[in-house]
Amino acid sequence: MKQLTLADEIVVLMLRDDTGEIRKECAKVADVAIAGGILMELSLLGKIDTDMTSLFVVDDSPADDDLLDQALQEIAAEPKRWPSARWIEWLVRQNPNLLQKVLERLVQAGILRMENRRYLWVFAKRAYPQNTGREKREAKARLTSVIHSNDVPDPRDTLLLGLAESSDILSSMLSPEEMRRARSRIADVVALEEIGRSVAAVSSNLRTALIAAATARFG
Amino acid sequence: MINSKNTDTGGDRVEVRKESAGGAVVYRITGKLDAVTGPNLDSAIAIDQESSRVILDMREVTYVSSAGLRAILLAARRAQVAKGGLALFGLQASVKEVFDAAGFENIVPVASDETEACSKLAG
Numbered sequence: 001m002k003q004l005t006l007a008d009e010i011v012v013l014m015l016r017d018d019t020g021e022i023r024k025e026c027a028k029v030a031d032v033a034i035a036g037g038i039l040m041e042l043s044l045l046g047k048i049d050t051d052m053t054s055l056f057v058v059d060d061s062p063a064d065d066d067l068l069d070q071a072l073q074e075i076a077a078e079p080k081r082w083p084s085a086r087w088i089e090w091l092v093r094q095n096p097n098l099l100q101k102v103l104e105r106l107v108q109a110g111i112l113r114m115e116n117r118r119y120l121w122v123f124a125k126r127a128y129p130q131n132t133g134r135e136k137r138e139a140k141a142r143l144t145s146v147i148h149s150n151d152v153p154d155p156r157d158t159l160l161l162g163l164a165e166s167s168d169i170l171s172s173m174l175s176p177e178e179m180r181r182a183r184s185r186i187a188d189v190v191a192l193e194e195i196g197r198s199v200a201a202v203s204s205n206l207r208t209a210l211i212a213a214a215t216a217r218f219g
Numbered sequence: 220m221i222n223s224k225n226t227d228t229g230g231d232r233v234e235v236r237k238e239s240a241g242g243a244v245v246y247r248i249t250g251k252l253d254a255v256t257g258p259n260l261d262s263a264i265a266i267d268q269e270s271s272r273v274i275l276d277m278r279e280v281t282y283v284s285s286a287g288l289r290a291i292l293l294a295a296r297r298a299q300v301a302k303g304g305l306a307l308f309g310l311q312a313s314v315k316e317v318f319d320a321a322g323f324e325n326i327v328p329v330a331s332d333e334t335e336a337c338s339k340l341a342g
Contacts, residue, residue: 043285049254050285052317058254058286152296152326155289191322192292194285 004111006044006156007037007067009139010163011102012111012130020115020129022099025168028210029203031098033167035091036199038071039084040159043195047072050194054081067101085198103128111135140173146189147174147182153189161189162196166203232256235263241337243272249279252287260287264294271303274336278309283317295327304328308336 004012010033014026022030039055042048042063049058060076062069071091082090092098106112112128119125130136143164146157153161164170165186171179190196233256234249246264250256266273273294283291295305306328310318318329328339 043254046254046258046286051253051282052320152292152299154296155292158292188322188325191320192288192326194321197320 005041006159007034007102009160010037012136013139013169015128020127029167029206031092032203033163034098034102035088037163040195042068042072050084055084055087056081084195085202088198088202147185158189158192159196162193162199165190166199243274243340244270245274245276247276251282253284254286257286257290260290261293266297266301268301271298271301272340273298273305275307276309277307280314283314304340306330306336306339308332
């Protein structure tokens, strides 16, 4: 497999090491993170760009990746310019199985394996343990490095940090004290990228809506 | 010394002129910084151990997209790796909006004029 895309990396980071299942705190916003990762990767490849008002295609030639190319074609086919947040929401709505698609491609690449498990002898559930764990270790090392330094961050790491922050992965990587000390640095780095800010906004809105729905249902 | 690099991208151009000033290398940029012209900015900015203190004169930059911002960050990163630094000045109001939204000044020094940019590099 080529270098992992940001969408691939964020899914690997979301998986629990012990069970191979998606962390509960990430599950509800996983598709948002993946959609954001797809747009971020297209941006790094120079296929799309964003400014304060909209996201737009710069180069619609194939990116040589099925997931990226599908999104690129859909964006290129839309005559109107939308903000990146709207594109994130649209990609999530149009692709209800985004998480599953990324998990399957990671299995095909040999990074994960699929296991069918049963709980309480009845309930079937799939888990995706990592084969070596190397990819997750590398991603975590890059995130830790950018968090704990004062250096100008690498753009790819900046974007990955934005996805990790929005998915609430960092709380599993850092102690509460480390989080407290790193909060300002994390905020400064994540703010640098427009798509990262949009992922944060869409994730936050989704969490708020889910909490409101749960509150309305259960009182 | 003045070097000039133009990139004609069918109507969207960026011109970069290089000058030496006060121990730093000043790049005077004219035009738009985006996904098309950003890579050309990156290649126009030569950073090594002798020329690692870099100032970007942004007074004639009319538009910066996310890719343009990223090109500036990449240059700042290269300058930092070379044990120098990068500062910029002269943001037009619409461009300043982009930099403020990104909190750019928390990572790279932004000054109001060239003198202040020089002093921020020294600090």
